[in-house]
Ligand SMILES: Nc1ncnc2c1ncn2[C@@H]1O[C@H](COP(=O)(O)OP(=O)(O)O)[C@@H](O)[C@H]1O
């Protein structure tokens with residue numbers, strides 16, 4: 053059995069099947085890119101993995117255990133961290149307190165948690181912002197805070213939902229570097245991203261979805277040259293550029 | 295340590311207060327202030343820090359008061375046992391309530407607390423074989439002097455403030471505030487939000503029930519309309535919580551002082567000033583004004599809330615902190 057595995061995930065919203073029979077595997081230690089046009093169901097897949105929405109059908113296995121059906125906080129405890137596409141900072145708390153709140157999960161005492169929070173903040177390059185109130189941060193830092201907060205729960209698998217959207221070229225490079233650094237520290241990653249540059253440079257493997265179904269799966273090059281994917285997702289833009 | 299100097303100095307003043315001010319009337323008001331510090335601290339834990347606004351604190355206050363009253367009335371025990379058990383019985387009410395109602399979010403939860411308040415008041419009114427209904431419960435007070443009550447109330451207030459301070463700087467405190475700020479984010483970082491909302495509610499109910507049993511011992515008389523009062527207890531608790539500063543440890547202490555003073559000004563018609571004016575002028579208009587002002591404290595409470603929200607959104611303590619930091 054794969055390290056992480058989804059089997060026939062289905063999620064219906066009223067009559068609409070936002071996710072319609074999605075199965076894919078992720079191997080330990082890799083970065084798996086999840087791509088697809090807007091509204092194709094990527095965020096919903098994350099919400100199913102992390103237990104935010106109940107599944108209508110399907111199963112999810114992680115590290116040898118069935119995690120589908122568990123509550124969100126239990127899934128985090130099992131070792132799956134996530135970021136939100138629409139960021140959810142704890143606005144009236146400082147950056148360090150945001151991270152501290154999540155560092156308690158893997159700490160017995162407060163001083164242990166503070167130590168872990170400080171370490172994670174510095175690992176993610178947020179030390180200079182740690183005393184700022186989260187609500188006052190610009191979008192790039194909020195996105196980074198999402199990652200930092202998830203990292204403080206010491207995840208084995210990290211779900212990144214468009215953490216590079218809205219960043220300028222310099223911030224983008226920093227984000228790519230951070231993602232690679234996280235992978236190198238031994239965390240498996242599933243990343244949803246619209247910016248092809250990010251997906252192509254960081255992913256070991258890519259899963260392309262459309263209308264809630266898996267369209268193609270393979271190396272970034274294979275998926276990028278898949279006819280269906282080009283039609284559904286990359287469209288004219290890609291043809292013109294290529 | 296520097297942070298504790300202010301509160302410690304203030305505590306010394308409070309310890310000296312009844313020795314310096316011998317007038318029982320002012321001692322009485324201070325006992326009420328101290329009782330409200332405990333209630334306000336409880337409300338602040340669940341509403342101010344955890345973000346689950348309660349409109350039904352009287353449910354816990356009344357439970358604490360009736361626990362003390364019934365121990366004396368039915369079992370012939372000392373009502374002082376209520377100080378130990380009143381909070382526990384309030385928790386026994388809070389537990390199943392929270393278990394069911396924390397599925398509700400935001401305004402729906404607030405409405406559920408309002409309903410709990412009303413259910414408790416009606417139960418206490420109707421279940422005459424246990425509570426004596428509207429007749430109420432009268433017990434013999436232990437002390438004639440107000441001073442012993444004052445020090446017991448002071449101890450309860452101090453314990454409340456210290457408990458909140460300790461809780462809020464621990465794991466629980468961080469979890470409470472995370473839940474307030476964003477429940478979904480809190481779940482996703484591994485916080486069992488349902489469980490920690492329960493913890494916060496039970497702590498709040500305990501402090502409020504403790505205050506209720508103090509009230510029974512001190513006043514010697516309770517009935518359902520007094521201790522389960524939506525307006526005099528539940529709404530007052532909200533005001534104490536927000537006037538002083540929502541989500542600040544000492545906010546409720548400041549709020550308790552202000553609110554007891556404000557309600558006393560209204561209850562007495564400006565400490566009898568209006569009556570004196572009425573008598574002096576003999577004007578029928580003044581008679582009416584006096585009557586309405588005395589009854590208008592509900593309205594004034596409302597206006598006060600609006601004032602605080604407009605001009606001191608962080609309450610007196612929060613606003614003061616902020617202006618101090620900017621220096
Ligand atoms: N909470 C929800 N309620 C109803 N429909 C939803 C909800 N969340 C997502 N959807 C719908 O599901 C589809 C997939 O959305 P989403 O997973 O956000 O797409 P993506 O992240 O790939 O852009 C969209 O049609 C969206 O409108």
Ligand SMILES: [Mg+2]
Pocket residue numbers: 094095096137
């Ligand atoms: Mg999305």
